[in-house]
Amino acid sequence: MENPSKAPNPFLKIEEIQGKGRSLIATQPLKPGQIILRDTPLLLYPASPFNNKFCSNCFRIIQCSHIPCPSCPYAFFCSANCQSKSISTSHTPWICQSLSGMINSLHFPKLSVDQQVEALFLVAAYNLAVVSPSSFRVLLSLQGDWGGSVVSEAGVDLLHSVVGSCPNMNVGEFGFSKELTAALLAKDKVNAFGLMEPFDPDRGSGERGVRAYGIYPMASFFNHDCLPNACRFEYVDSDGDSGSNTDIVVRVLHDVPEGREICLSYFPVNFKYSERQKRLKEDYGFTCKCDRCVVEANWSDQEEEDAMDKEGEGSGEEEDEAMEEDMDDEENVNVEVEEGDQDFPHAYFFLRYMCNRENCGGTLAPLPPSDASPSTVMECNVCGNLSKSDEL
Ligand SMILES: C[S@@+](CC[C@H](N)C(=O)[O-])C[C@H]1O[C@@H](n2cnc3c(N)ncnc32)[C@H](O)[C@@H]1O
Numbered sequence: 001m002e003n004p005s006k007a008p009n010p011f012l013k014i015e016e017i018q019g020k021g022r023s024l025i026a027t028q029p030l031k032p033g034q035i036i037l038r039d040t041p042l043l044l045y046p047a048s049p050f051n052n053k054f055c056s057n058c059f060r061i062i063q064c065s066h067i068p069c070p071s072c073p074y075a076f077f078c079s080a081n082c083q084s085k086s087i088s089t090s091h092t093p094w095i096c097q098s099l100s101g102m103i104n105s106l107h108f109p110k111l112s113v114d115q116q117v118e119a120l121f122l123v124a125a126y127n128l129a130v131v132s133p134s135s136f137r138v139l140l141s142l143q144g145d146w147g148g149s150v151v152s153e154a155g156v157d158l159l160h161s162v163v164g165s166c167p168n169m170n171v172g173e174f175g176f177s178k179e180l181t182a183a184l185l186a187k188d189k190v191n192a193f194g195l196m197e198p199f200d201p202d203r204g205s206g207e208r209g210v211r212a213y214g215i216y217p218m219a220s221f222f223n224h225d226c227l228p229n230a231c232r233f234e235y236v237d238s239d240g241d242s243g244s245n246t247d248i249v250v251r252v253l254h255d256v257p258e259g260r261e262i263c264l265s266y267f268p269v270n271f272k273y274s275e276r277q278k279r280l281k282e283d284y285g286f287t288c289k290c291d292r293c294v295v296e297a298n299w300s301d302q303e304e305e306d307a308m309d310k311e312g313e314g315s316g317e318e319e320d321e322a323m324e325e326d327m328d329d330e331e332n333v334n335v336e337v338e339e340g341d342q343d344f345p346h347a348y349f350f351l352r353y354m355c356n357r358e359n360c361g362g363t364l365a366p367l368p369p370s371d372a373s374p375s376t377v378m379e380c381n382v383c384g385n386l387s388k389s390d391e392l
Pocket residue numbers: 019020021022023142143190191219220221222223224225283284285286287288289290
């Protein structure tokens with residue numbers, strides 16, 4: 001599951017940016033669609049304690065019959081291979097015993113579903129301390145501290161006592177303390193990526209279910225931007241080796257010059273200004289001051305509504321200066337933008353990089369370039385649709 005001693009990434013370096021902390025910077029000019037990162041999770045944990053829809057090891061959909069764990073009722077596998085692999089990764093004997101102890105305790109059923117999922121994370125994290133101390137150290141080095149604003153003291157007390165009901169919380173050199181539990185919860189909150197359930201056209205983009213959460217050692221250094229220059233893809237249900245299907249793949253959307261920071265959006269880009277600010281403050285502990293937020297901070301509610309309507313229509317207007325800066329090197333700009341309409345300066349981004357399929361809200365990135373020529377086929381990172389960029 002984890003591989004903390006990977007080769008250095010040739011496209012990215014970590015640098016401190018004032019006000020943002022560690023950030024990922026392009027070490028060379030990047031082409032549209034270029035894969036800049038494939039990252040393997042340090043740990044994965046299920047988004048629900050009582051799920052038999054997804055394999056507890058590879059998190060693929062279980063197609064027909066599942067294989068239950070012989071020792072507890074909380075894990076199901078898609079194959080004998082996954083079951084045997086899980087013994088050293090996602091469902092070790094330690095996790096199996098801990099889950100049984102914790103879920104049968106008096107406190108667990110009183111937790112909200114979100115708290116139950118956080119308890120599952122803590123069990124997975126303390127398991128990592130047992131099975132791979134070096135990976136646990138990597139987890140501890142990520143952003144998120146006890147005392148930050150993203151986890152409440154009451155929540156920490158409750159979860160620490162619930163996880164304390166596991167029968168064997170002797171976790172070696174790291175110990176088991178409230179401070180460690182609090183730090184782990186904060187790290188989970190600001191770094192976890194959701195591995196999503198397959199796209200369902202009948203559900204809105206905000207309602208899409210999560211099958212599992214993962215903490216990725218390198219992807220955890222991507223900062224947020226409300227108009228990102230990269231996006232991540234996951235192919236959990238793909239064939240191939242169990243183990244690599246939960247990797248995340250990050251591709252750039254357009255040309256990026258050397259030295260530019262690479263950012264993801266931490267949620268669908270069509271969220272309104274107020275929703276974005278709330279989410280970033282509550283879940284990640286910061287106030288976003290990206291170029292888009294600076295512009296939208298001055299919008300009235302009506303202007304925001306108008307902009308969202310236009311975005312839904314996918315109509316193109318003028319690029320703003322900030323976007324121009326990011327797009328200077330864009331080779332495939334073939335979208336006509338209307339002149340003189342200043343009220344929705346980021347329309348170009350939505351026209352070109354937002355999936356227009358109903359209820360999707362995904363981001364479009366070109367397929368990886370072949371022979372150094374950018375692809376004209378765009379792939380949506382939510383519904384998986386492929387479209388020709390020149391259809392725009
Ligand atoms: C996934 S981590 C990103 C890496 C992090 N900067 C670090 O030093 O490890 C998320 C955290 O980075 C910071 N961050 C991310 N995007 C930011 C932004 N646009 N402005 C300010 N801080 C940001 C916040 O502290 C957030 O909780």
